[in-house]
Amino acid sequence: MPAAPDFPPAPDRVAPMRALISLSDKTGLEEAARTLHDLGVELVSTGGTRAAIAGFGVPVKDVADLTGFPEMMDGRVKTLHPVVHGGLLGVRGAADHAEAMTTHNIGPIDIVWVDLYPFEATVASGGGFDAVVENIDIGGPAMIRSGSKNHGYVAVCVDQTSVAELLEALKTEGATTLELRKRLAARAFARTAAYDAAVSGWFAGQVEDAAPARKSIAGSLAQTLRYGENPHQTGAFYRTGDARPGVAHARQLQGKELGYNNIADADAAYELVAEFEAPACVIVKHANPCGVAVGADLSTAYARALECDAVSAFGGVVAVNRPLSGADAKLITDIFTEVVIAPGADEEAQAIFAAKKNLRLLLTDGLPDPLAAGEVFRSVAGGFLVQSRDRSRIAPADLKIVTRRQPTPQEIEDMLFAFTVAKHVKSNAIVYAKDGQTAGIGAGQMNRRDSARIAAIRAREAGEAKGLAHSLAQGSACASEAFFPFADGLLEAVAAGATAVIQPGGSIRDDEVIAAADEAGVAMAFTGVRVFRH
Numbered sequence: 001m002p003a004a005p006d007f008p009p010a011p012d013r014v015a016p017m018r019a020l021i022s023l024s025d026k027t028g029l030e031e032a033a034r035t036l037h038d039l040g041v042e043l044v045s046t047g048g049t050r051a052a053i054a055g056f057g058v059p060v061k062d063v064a065d066l067t068g069f070p071e072m073m074d075g076r077v078k079t080l081h082p083v084v085h086g087g088l089l090g091v092r093g094a095a096d097h098a099e100a101m102t103t104h105n106i107g108p109i110d111i112v113w114v115d116l117y118p119f120e121a122t123v124a125s126g127g128g129f130d131a132v133v134e135n136i137d138i139g140g141p142a143m144i145r146s147g148s149k150n151h152g153y154v155a156v157c158v159d160q161t162s163v164a165e166l167l168e169a170l171k172t173e174g175a176t177t178l179e180l181r182k183r184l185a186a187r188a189f190a191r192t193a194a195y196d197a198a199v200s201g202w203f204a205g206q207v208e209d210a211a212p213a214r215k216s217i218a219g220s221l222a223q224t225l226r227y228g229e230n231p232h233q234t235g236a237f238y239r240t241g242d243a244r245p246g247v248a249h250a251r252q253l254q255g256k257e258l259g260y261n262n263i264a265d266a267d268a269a270y271e272l273v274a275e276f277e278a279p280a281c282v283i284v285k286h287a288n289p290c291g292v293a294v295g296a297d298l299s300t301a302y303a304r305a306l307e308c309d310a311v312s313a314f315g316g317v318v319a320v321n322r323p324l325s326g327a328d329a330k331l332i333t334d335i336f337t338e339v340v341i342a343p344g345a346d347e348e349a350q351a352i353f354a355a356k357k358n359l360r361l362l363l364t365d366g367l368p369d370p371l372a373a374g375e376v377f378r379s380v381a382g383g384f385l386v387q388s389r390d391r392s393r394i395a396p397a398d399l400k401i402v403t404r405r406q407p408t409p410q411e412i413e414d415m416l417f418a419f420t421v422a423k424h425v426k427s428n429a430i431v432y433a434k435d436g437q438t439a440g441i442g443a444g445q446m447n448r449r450d451s452a453r454i455a456a457i458r459a460r461e462a463g464e465a466k467g468l469a470h471s472l473a474q475g476s477a478c479a480s481e482a483f484f485p486f487a488d489g490l491l492e493a494v495a496a497g498a499t500a501v502i503q504p505g506g507s508i509r510d511d512e513v514i515a516a517a518d519e520a521g522v523a524m525a526f527t528g529v530r531v532f533r534h
Contacts, residue, residue, distance in 0.1 A: 014153055017108070029056075041110075063079055066083050219240045343363070395416075410435075422481040476496075481530065484513045
């Protein structure tokens with residue numbers, strides 16, 4: 001490890017004399033350029049940015065005037081020069097640095113404003129390989145890192161927020177403070193780290209390396225949270241470069257600020273509701289669905305979803321896969337709901353929701369594609385886990401009927417519906433469903449038998465609440481997201497009223513479970529696909 005040089009302390013205040021600006025997005029450039037010029041700061045720039053500043057009638061020097069070298073190689077080489085980086089890295093208070101700068105005619109650069117080539121936007125727009133590679137910025141990150149390392153003297157801006165803070169400091173104080181320069185440097189290093197993460201992640205995908213030797217995750221702060229899962233924990237919400245529709249990119253029309261648990265629940269609900277083609281509603285509580293249904297319209301779907309477990313639905317998250325109408329809003333607001341997330345809402349619906357001041361209404365630009373590729377992450381002590389998104393979807397042709405009795409067409413439809421829901425329920429998961437409606441859900445238990453029992457209790461209570469003489473699970477299909485290791489879980493489902501069972505299969509006791517199903521007279525299908533969700 002190299003020893004730190006014995007540099008003199010950095011000054012608290014630096015009155016800037018020269019700024020180097022190089023931008024892809026020229027937003028705010030004219031105002032900033034005029035302000036810096038009026039404050040006596042010399043402007044140096046490159047290519048299109050220099051032309052834009054000159055077009056504003058503001059004096060600007062080309063970087064080539066400093067380096068003595070023209071921009072070349074299609075703009076790939078323009079700022080990678082000792083005069084530029086010496087001006088950024090030189091420690092002005094160090095005698096040998098000052099001597100080198102004088103000897104080699106290197107003038108100090110006090111401000112750097114760089115926003116980097118639009119690599120992420122080029123990838124998002126579907127740019128071809130060569131176009132994406134050309135949008136990998138080299139000189140920009142180098143200048144940002146050089147200036148940020150030398151934050152004792154240099155202020156680095158990588159976004160509009162940084163520029164606004166800088167200009168405010170210069171207008172009020174005539175100088176930057178060391179505290180400001182440190183804050184800007186931290187933000188700047190985070191930006192180059194995120195940029196490199198985007199580049200490395202894209203390249204890994206291009207060479208089909210699912211597990212590269214090094215992997216980075218980057219995000220931009222969407223909001224700080226009041227707290228994390230509990231009030232004594234801090235929390236924050238970050239957006240990645242993934243444009244997948246959902247809570248991260250939703251517009252919040254009303255209600256208090258989203259909390260950590262609200263965001264997690266809204267994401268879980270929206271990912272599940274997107275699985276269905278028909279109008280659908282999902283009600284989630286604590287990351288698990290407590291009611292799921294489809295219907296002829298959203299109002300019907302919501303009413304049917306609520307029937308499954310109205311007790312748990314209180315204070316839950318509601319997700320739908322169609323724009324909301326006023327009639328839908330009236331039903332949803334009949335009970336206390338924390339969050340509603342939908343692709344849209346008409347004016348009447350928005351007005352009805354607005355009367356519920358604590359309800360958060362989130363509108364998205366679409367639905368997430370359940371079949372789209374992607375990755376999901378989970379932190380563990382000292383590291384994180386990465387896996388591909390579960391894009392499994394079971395069709396009737398995928399089913400292997402393993403019992404003597406064949407399922408009816410309606411039972412097959414119910415089995416597939418139940419298995420789709422089970423894919424989004426915390427393991428161990430059991431779901432009873434009939435006619436496009438969940439009847440009972442058992443989630444997160446340490447054994448499958450108990451999940452089956454809990455789901456049966458929910459179904460019985462739902463039937464009672466509906467005034468029925470029987471459980472909602474009567475005549476239902478039962479889905480298990482993993483195999484039954486013993487026959488006991490299946491027998492609990494039979495006792496609850498299920499007439500058909502869908503499960504992955506693969507247990508060493510499959511024969512025992514199949515025999516139990518045959519003895520009970522129920523139909524059972526194997527999917528060959530396990531959909532655990534821990």
